Every structure is written in C-alpha cells, then in structure tokens.
Amino acid sequence: MSLPILMTVDDDPAVSRSVARDLRRRYGQDYRVVRAASGADALEALREIKLRGDAVAAILADYRMPQMDGITFLEQAMDLFPYARRALLTAYADTDAAIQAINVVDVDHYLLKPWDPPEEKLYPVVDALVDAWRAAGDRPVDETKVIGHRWSSPSYKVRDFLARNSVPYRWYSVEEPEACRLLEAAGCAADDIPVLITADGTVLRKPDGEQIADAVGLSTRPASEFYDLVVIGGGPAGLGAAVYGASEGLRTVLVERRATGGQAGQSSRIENYLGFPDGVSGAQLTDRARRQAQKFGAEVLTARDVTGLEARGSARVVRFGDGSEIAAHAVVLATGVSYRALEAEGVAELTGRGVFYGSAATEAPECAGEHVYIVGGANSAGQAAVFFSRYAKEVSILVRGPSLQASMSHYLIEQIEAIDNIHVRTRTTVVRAHGTGHLEELTLCDEEQGITETVPTGHLFVFIGAAPRTEWLGDDVLRDEHGFVCTGPDLMVDGKRPPGWVLDRDPHHLESSIPGVFVAGDVRSQSVKRVASAVGEGAMAVSLVHRYLEAR
Helix, strand or coil, rough: CCCCCEEEEECHHHHHHHHHHHHHHHHCCCCEEEEEHHHHHHHHHHHHHHHHHEEEEEEEEEEECCCCCCHHHHHHHHCCEEEEECEEEEEEHHHHHHHHHHHHHHCCEEEEECCCCHHHHHHHHHHHHHHHHHCCCCCCCCEEEEEEEECCCHHHHHHHHHHCCCCCEEEEECCCCCHHHHHHCCCHHHHHEEEEECCCEEEEECHHHHHHHHHHHCCCCCCCEEEEEEEECCCCCHHHHHHHHHHCCCCEEEEECCCCCCHCCCCCCCCCCCCCCCCHHHHHHHHHHHHHHHHHHEEEEEEEEEEEEEEEEEEEEEECCCCEEEEEEEEEECCCEEEECCCCCCCHEECCCEEEECCCCCHHHHHCCCCCEEEEECCCHHHHHHHCCCCCCCEEECCCCCCCCCCCCHHHHHHHHCCEEEEEECCCCEEEEEEECCEEEEEEEEECCCCEEECCCCCCEEECCEEECCCCCCCCCCCCCCCEECHHHHCCCCCCCCCCCCCCCCCCCCEECCCEEECCCCEECCCCCHHHHHHHHHHHHHHHHHHHHHHC
C-alpha cells in the first residue's frame, strides 16, 4: 500500500524546501512529502496521483503565488481530492484574506510564515489536518480502476475479463462523484467509457482484451517461436495438459483467447470434483491450476485469438489473429465449448445489459432483492441458481424439458429443492426480452399449457447448449456434424484410416486426423462433459504426445 501524501505548494524555493524538510522530519515514516513550485504544477501532479490511486492527506499552499493564488488552487484541488485537508501558508499582512478563504473555499487552517519553532506552530496544525483526514476514511486505491456504466455491454466485458483473469480492480459507476473526478484527472469524458486506469496511472479508453492484458501485466506474447507443445485453450483440459506437459520437461505454452478456466472457471461451486469434499469455486480451481502450470515452467498467453492450425512438415503451426504464428512438435486442442445463443427476440440487443451468458459473478451484488431468471437444465445452471439465491430475492430456473433429472447431477437437484427461493419452471421458454437500454421484462411461454406471460426482471443468465466454436479449424481436422473434433477410433471408417493420414499406424485414442494434434475435453466428439474427465484427458493427451514424439 502506497504511503498517503502531504503536498506543499510554494513558488519560493527556500520556503518550499523548508516546509518539506520540517514535514519529512516529523511525518516521513508514515507519509510521502511532495512539493510543487506553482498551482499549475501541483494540479498536474494531483491528476497523476489520482490516476495512480494514491491518497492525499493534506495540502499546504502559499496564498500569494503568480498565475494562480493559493485559494484558487485549493478550490480546484478539492475537485480531485475532496477528502484532503487544506491549509494556507500566509504572511501576517494577508491574515484577513486567509480567514476569508476558510469561509469561501472550506480551508481548514492557515499558517503564518515563519512557523518557527515547528513543534509549536507547524506540527499541531498538521496533526489536526491528518487526524481529520483519517477520520474521513479516505484510503489509497492500489487496484486497477474501471469507470463505466452499469448497463453498458463494453463495461461489463472489461469487468468480466479482469475478474476471470483474477486481476483485482475497483469499479466506479460513471454516475458516482469519484468516477467524475477520475475522468477529469484522466482527461476523459463520459463518451470514452469504459475507461480503465492501471495501478501505475496508465489510462485506456474503450480497451479490448489484448490491450487490457498488456496493461495489467498478463502475458500476451510468446517468448519463443518454437515449442515442444502448444496447448490451445485454458479450461480444465488445457490446464491439465499444460501442467503435465511442463512437469514432464516439455517446452509448453498455453494459449487462451479470453481467460483461463473456460466454463468451469465461471462456476460458483464445483462439489463433485475429487479431493474437494467441501467444494471449490471454478475461479479457485483455475487459479491453482494456472499457478501450478507456471511453477513447472509453462508459459500462459492470454487474450490471443487463434485463427488457424496446419501441418508444415514435422511442425504443427498455430496462427494468431494478428498474423503472427508459433510452431511446435505437437498440439493439444482444448478449446472447450461456448454457450449457445438464446434465440429470442430482443436478447441479442440486451446481451451484457441484463442478459448474460454464464454465471457473470460480477453481477451478483446487483441482484440483491431482485427476481433472477436462469435458462438451462445442466449442472452449470444449477450451480448458478444456488449461487445467485444468496443474493436475489427469488431465482427461477427455466427448463425446456419435463424435469432436471436428465441433465443435472442428483446432488445439485437435492440442493435446489432445499432452497426456498429457487423455483424450477419446466417446459418453459423465453420468447422475448424487453427493455430500453437494459433488460426490464421477459416474456415467457409455458409450452405445456400454451400460455405466455410477461414478468419484470433485470437479470437473465443463459446456460444452454454446447457450441464447440471449431469453425477456425481447416478441413484437414475432421469434425462431426455438430462441429466437435473426431479422434482415435472415431476416425476409422470401415477399418480405413482418415483421408490424408501419412503414418503407418492408426490414430492414437485422443489424436485428431492430423498426426501430432491431440484433442482433450469438451471440444472432443463423444467426450464426457465433466471437469474431472477434462483434466484427465489433458493429462492423457500429454502421455500420447510423448508416444508420438518417441516414434518419430
């Protein structure tokens, strides 16, 4: 935590040095003393301090300064740091003006120059200033700061990116006074939101994922051009492959488009994962796995969009969206699945503005006292319902089918039945989402009775389907009719190997139609959609990579 600041402003160098010296002598261990030679310089310094998130405890400004006098300066400084205590340094002849300033711009004290001895004339005043500042509860903000609008989809994406990548941040609604002060310090307007301000004061206007990742210190660029193993996708399967690959001596890089963890990383609580009898959140499990992979030497690249994969001789080449590429001896595809879009009128326009895909844990505090709706009948929907029931007044799970038994684990169904404010509505679908600027109502259809109703709500969370998003793969990678990647025995048709297969052996169990490209987790055709099986497949894929490399 940075030390709070005591600022002095005086155009006389001798006076400036003198007051700074006396302040450091008494307060140097607990405060940082900053001095400026003019009001303009001091305001510029205060803007930078504001962006860095440091706190200003007190400001001592000379009354008579050219261009900008002390009263004018303190008045403008109040706009940036309203909790900072303020004092004027003044000569005896200006005492009346100093007293007037106390009434006009809320100056706390005035100090007559000279203040010798400081123990009698300076320190008691500064003690009173810092005591008043402490009582106000103002503290430094070391985290990244995000300024945006609650119902802005771009603002939500910035918050979600930071949260899913475990980057601490402080959220400021553009309607808050402190947000306005930060925007002023950054030289930004409301049209620039979302605005992200890093801990070192760097300002980003409407940033994308890669810009955010670079600014907050996430790795986005590979350290090498060639690796033993490239893992594409940072969900449980990809993290499992990265841990086992790196721990077994393979030069390993994991590439993730958005944030490690995948859908599992968004889960509020996973209770059927081996070794965690009390359950573990997806974020906790993901963070541990990421740190474990990095401990063994794996690189983790974030916010990198993979757009192509090809065999180039013995190398397997991965292309990125910016045109760059890396190569490796082998690749593990672990890109997982995405939630399928909810096909209902108005949903697309309100996505990120009350309609969310996944649990969107950053929205939980906003659900207090509200009726929340969840679409989906699998474990992810059930886990979200349990999570949001702690915040919301009521949670309704909308299921197209006749019950939850076919798609949800028994332990979750029992939990849901035991929670009074969770209700399951079967054979119910969303017909339309309504709202001006953000979600306000939903039209629901009870398909069994054939009736519709419109209900008020500000939050809809969607957990339906499993779209593999494998359209970026070339034709050489065979997929089933749903887009999932075929592997091993599934590639064999009438005992024949897949077209273009050049090796004198059948594909390994998790190997795709390109030798040396293995598939793990939900993106694999016929896989078991569970976290434990995904981790296991990631580890198994690495063992098959070793077998592939040894036979070359």
